[in-house]
Amino acid sequence: MRLLIMGAPGSGKGTQAAAVSERYHIPTISTGDMFRAAVRSESPLGREVKALLDSGSLVPDEITDAVVVARLSEPDAAEGWILDGYPRTTNQVAALDTYLATQGKQLDGVLLLDVPQEQLLERMLLRGQHEGRSDDNLETVTHRLAVYHEQTEPVISQYAPRGILHLIDGSGTIAETGARIVAALDPLTVADVDG
Ligand code: AMP
Numbered sequence: 001m002r003l004l005i006m007g008a009p010g011s012g013k014g015t016q017a018a019a020v021s022e023r024y025h026i027p028t029i030s031t032g033d034m035f036r037a038a039v040r041s042e043s044p045l046g047r048e049v050k051a052l053l054d055s056g057s058l059v060p061d062e063i064t065d066a067v068v069v070a071r072l073s074e075p076d077a078a079e080g081w082i083l084d085g086y087p088r089t090t091n092q093v094a095a096l097d098t099y100l101a102t103q104g105k106q107l108d109g110v111l112l113l114d115v116p117q118e119q120l121l122e123r124m125l126l127r128g129q130h131e132g133r134s135d136d137n138l139e140t141v142t143h144r145l146a147v148y149h150e151q152t153e154p155v156i157s158q159y160a161p162r163g164i165l166h167l168i169d170g171s172g173t174i175a176e177t178g179a180r181i182v183a184a185l186d187p188l189t190v191a192d193v194d195g
Pocket of ligand 1: 009031032033035052053056057058059060064084085086087088089092135144
Protein backbone atom coordinates (compact mmCIF):
# COMPACT_ATOMS: atom_id res chain seq x y z
CA MET A 1 0.00 0.00 0.00
CA ARG A 2 1.35 3.45 -0.93
CA LEU A 3 -0.03 6.22 1.23
CA LEU A 4 0.42 9.87 2.10
CA ILE A 5 -0.46 11.36 5.45
CA MET A 6 -1.09 15.09 5.40
CA GLY A 7 -2.22 17.70 7.87
CA ALA A 8 -1.04 20.88 9.49
CA PRO A 9 1.99 20.82 11.79
CA GLY A 10 0.77 19.45 15.12
CA SER A 11 -2.08 17.46 13.59
CA GLY A 12 -0.60 14.15 14.78
CA LYS A 13 0.78 12.91 11.45
CA GLY A 14 3.91 11.31 12.93
CA THR A 15 2.02 9.45 15.65
CA GLN A 16 -0.65 8.16 13.28
CA ALA A 17 1.87 7.27 10.57
CA ALA A 18 3.69 5.05 13.08
CA ALA A 19 0.46 3.18 13.85
CA VAL A 20 -0.31 2.75 10.13
CA SER A 21 3.24 1.44 9.56
CA GLU A 22 2.82 -1.19 12.20
CA ARG A 23 -0.67 -2.31 11.17
CA TYR A 24 0.03 -2.57 7.44
CA HIS A 25 3.74 -3.53 7.62
CA ILE A 26 5.01 -0.61 5.58
CA PRO A 27 7.82 1.83 6.49
CA THR A 28 7.06 5.41 7.46
CA ILE A 29 9.11 7.81 5.40
CA SER A 30 9.17 11.18 7.13
CA THR A 31 11.04 14.00 5.43
CA GLY A 32 11.04 15.97 8.71
CA ASP A 33 12.68 13.02 10.54
CA MET A 34 15.22 12.54 7.75
CA PHE A 35 16.15 16.23 7.80
CA ARG A 36 16.39 16.29 11.62
CA ALA A 37 18.66 13.21 11.51
CA ALA A 38 20.85 14.95 8.93
CA VAL A 39 21.09 18.05 11.15
CA ARG A 40 22.02 15.91 14.18
CA SER A 41 24.75 14.08 12.26
CA GLU A 42 26.06 17.39 10.89
CA SER A 43 26.23 15.89 7.38
CA PRO A 44 26.55 18.24 4.37
CA LEU A 45 22.77 17.94 3.90
CA GLY A 46 22.24 18.72 7.58
CA ARG A 47 24.40 21.82 7.42
CA GLU A 48 22.51 22.97 4.34
CA VAL A 49 19.03 22.61 5.85
CA LYS A 50 19.57 23.47 9.54
CA ALA A 51 18.66 27.16 9.32
CA LEU A 52 15.54 26.38 7.29
CA LEU A 53 14.33 23.82 9.83
CA ASP A 54 15.05 26.14 12.74
CA SER A 55 13.01 28.93 11.17
CA GLY A 56 10.18 26.65 10.03
CA SER A 57 10.68 27.39 6.32
CA LEU A 58 10.58 24.69 3.68
CA VAL A 59 13.70 23.03 2.32
CA PRO A 60 13.97 23.67 -1.47
CA ASP A 61 12.05 21.20 -3.63
CA GLU A 62 15.08 19.82 -5.52
CA ILE A 63 16.80 18.81 -2.29
CA THR A 64 13.65 17.35 -0.77
CA ASP A 65 12.67 15.44 -3.92
CA ALA A 66 16.14 13.90 -4.18
CA VAL A 67 16.07 12.76 -0.54
CA VAL A 68 12.64 11.17 -1.01
CA VAL A 69 13.43 9.41 -4.30
CA ALA A 70 16.62 7.96 -2.78
CA ARG A 71 14.68 6.68 0.24
CA LEU A 72 11.81 5.24 -1.85
CA SER A 73 14.36 3.31 -3.87
CA GLU A 74 15.59 1.36 -0.83
CA PRO A 75 14.58 -2.31 -0.65
CA ASP A 76 12.26 -2.00 2.38
CA ALA A 77 10.10 0.46 0.41
CA ALA A 78 9.49 -1.90 -2.52
CA GLU A 79 6.07 -3.12 -1.38
CA GLY A 80 4.70 0.12 0.00
CA TRP A 81 5.19 3.01 2.35
CA ILE A 82 3.49 5.87 4.11
CA LEU A 83 4.98 9.28 3.38
CA ASP A 84 4.73 11.71 6.29
CA GLY A 85 5.32 15.37 5.47
CA TYR A 86 5.82 14.97 1.73
CA PRO A 87 4.69 16.28 -0.74
CA ARG A 88 4.30 19.75 0.74
CA THR A 89 4.34 21.87 -2.45
CA THR A 90 2.66 21.44 -5.82
CA ASN A 91 6.11 20.95 -7.40
CA GLN A 92 6.73 18.06 -5.02
CA VAL A 93 3.40 16.53 -6.10
CA ALA A 94 4.64 16.62 -9.70
CA ALA A 95 8.00 15.08 -8.69
CA LEU A 96 6.26 12.24 -6.84
CA ASP A 97 3.87 11.65 -9.76
CA THR A 98 6.83 11.40 -12.13
CA TYR A 99 8.68 9.00 -9.84
CA LEU A 100 5.63 6.76 -9.43
CA ALA A 101 4.97 6.77 -13.19
CA THR A 102 8.54 5.64 -13.90
CA GLN A 103 8.02 2.77 -11.45
CA GLY A 104 4.57 1.87 -12.86
CA LYS A 105 3.07 2.40 -9.39
CA GLN A 106 0.32 4.56 -7.99
CA LEU A 107 -0.87 6.05 -4.73
CA ASP A 108 -3.57 4.08 -2.94
CA GLY A 109 -4.70 6.76 -0.52
CA VAL A 110 -4.08 10.19 0.93
CA LEU A 111 -5.03 10.69 4.58
CA LEU A 112 -5.75 14.28 5.58
CA LEU A 113 -5.89 14.90 9.33
CA ASP A 114 -8.29 17.69 10.16
CA VAL A 115 -7.64 19.50 13.48
CA PRO A 116 -8.88 22.96 14.52
CA GLN A 117 -6.20 25.68 14.52
CA GLU A 118 -6.36 26.42 18.31
CA GLN A 119 -5.71 22.76 19.07
CA LEU A 120 -2.73 22.70 16.67
CA LEU A 121 -1.04 25.57 18.47
CA GLU A 122 -1.68 24.01 21.87
CA ARG A 123 -0.33 20.61 20.81
CA MET A 124 2.84 22.01 19.22
CA LEU A 125 3.73 24.22 22.15
CA LEU A 126 3.25 21.24 24.49
CA ARG A 127 5.47 19.11 22.26
CA GLY A 128 8.11 21.86 22.35
CA GLN A 129 8.16 21.64 26.15
CA HIS A 130 8.27 17.83 26.27
CA GLU A 131 10.46 16.86 23.30
CA GLY A 132 12.56 19.97 23.00
CA ARG A 133 12.05 20.26 19.25
CA SER A 134 13.83 23.45 18.23
CA ASP A 135 11.02 24.43 15.86
CA ASP A 136 8.19 24.05 18.39
CA ASN A 137 8.25 27.59 19.83
CA LEU A 138 5.51 30.19 19.36
CA GLU A 139 7.25 32.21 16.65
CA THR A 140 8.29 29.24 14.52
CA VAL A 141 5.01 27.42 15.03
CA THR A 142 3.06 30.44 13.79
CA HIS A 143 5.32 30.61 10.74
CA ARG A 144 4.93 26.87 10.04
CA LEU A 145 1.15 27.19 10.15
CA ALA A 146 1.31 30.08 7.68
CA VAL A 147 3.62 28.07 5.38
CA TYR A 148 1.16 25.18 5.58
CA HIS A 149 -1.78 27.36 4.55
CA GLU A 150 0.12 28.98 1.69
CA GLN A 151 2.10 26.10 0.22
CA THR A 152 0.57 22.86 1.39
CA GLU A 153 -3.15 23.49 1.16
CA PRO A 154 -2.85 23.71 -2.66
CA VAL A 155 -1.42 20.17 -2.53
CA ILE A 156 -4.70 18.98 -1.05
CA SER A 157 -6.59 20.57 -3.94
CA GLN A 158 -4.45 18.52 -6.31
CA TYR A 159 -5.29 15.21 -4.66
CA ALA A 160 -8.99 15.88 -4.02
CA PRO A 161 -10.15 15.31 -7.64
CA ARG A 162 -8.28 11.99 -7.80
CA GLY A 163 -10.80 10.32 -5.50
CA ILE A 164 -8.18 8.92 -3.10
CA LEU A 165 -8.38 11.62 -0.40
CA HIS A 166 -9.72 10.58 3.02
CA LEU A 167 -10.59 13.45 5.34
CA ILE A 168 -10.00 12.21 8.88
CA ASP A 169 -11.27 14.03 11.97
CA GLY A 170 -8.07 14.35 14.03
CA SER A 171 -9.47 16.41 16.89
CA GLY A 172 -10.02 13.55 19.36
CA THR A 173 -7.66 11.21 21.15
CA ILE A 174 -4.86 9.32 19.40
CA ALA A 175 -6.96 6.13 19.59
CA GLU A 176 -10.07 7.78 18.16
CA THR A 177 -8.15 9.21 15.20
CA GLY A 178 -6.39 5.88 14.72
CA ALA A 179 -9.72 4.05 14.53
CA ARG A 180 -10.98 6.47 11.88
CA ILE A 181 -7.84 5.86 9.82
CA VAL A 182 -8.23 2.09 10.08
CA ALA A 183 -11.86 2.42 8.94
CA ALA A 184 -10.64 4.32 5.87
CA LEU A 185 -7.71 2.00 5.05
CA ASP A 186 -8.96 -1.51 5.82
CA PRO A 187 -11.31 -1.50 2.78
CA LEU A 188 -8.32 -0.62 0.58
CA THR A 189 -6.41 -3.69 1.74
CA VAL A 190 -9.38 -5.92 0.84
CA ALA A 191 -9.42 -4.30 -2.61
CA ASP A 192 -5.68 -5.12 -2.87
CA VAL A 193 -6.25 -8.79 -2.13
CA ASP A 194 -9.05 -9.01 -4.68
CA GLY A 195 -6.75 -7.59 -7.31
P1 AMP B 1 7.90 18.13 9.93
O1 AMP B 1 8.55 17.25 10.96
O2 AMP B 1 7.19 17.33 8.86
O3 AMP B 1 7.02 19.18 10.54
O4 AMP B 1 9.08 18.90 9.16
C1 AMP B 1 9.99 19.73 9.87
C2 AMP B 1 10.69 20.67 8.91
O5 AMP B 1 11.41 19.91 7.92
C3 AMP B 1 9.79 21.59 8.12
O6 AMP B 1 9.41 22.76 8.85
C4 AMP B 1 10.69 21.91 6.92
O7 AMP B 1 11.71 22.83 7.28
C5 AMP B 1 11.35 20.57 6.65
N1 AMP B 1 10.54 19.73 5.74
C6 AMP B 1 9.94 18.54 6.04
N2 AMP B 1 9.29 18.04 4.98
C7 AMP B 1 9.49 18.91 3.97
C8 AMP B 1 9.06 18.96 2.61
N3 AMP B 1 8.29 17.99 2.08
N4 AMP B 1 9.45 20.01 1.86
C9 AMP B 1 10.25 20.99 2.36
N5 AMP B 1 10.66 21.01 3.64
C10 AMP B 1 10.30 19.99 4.45
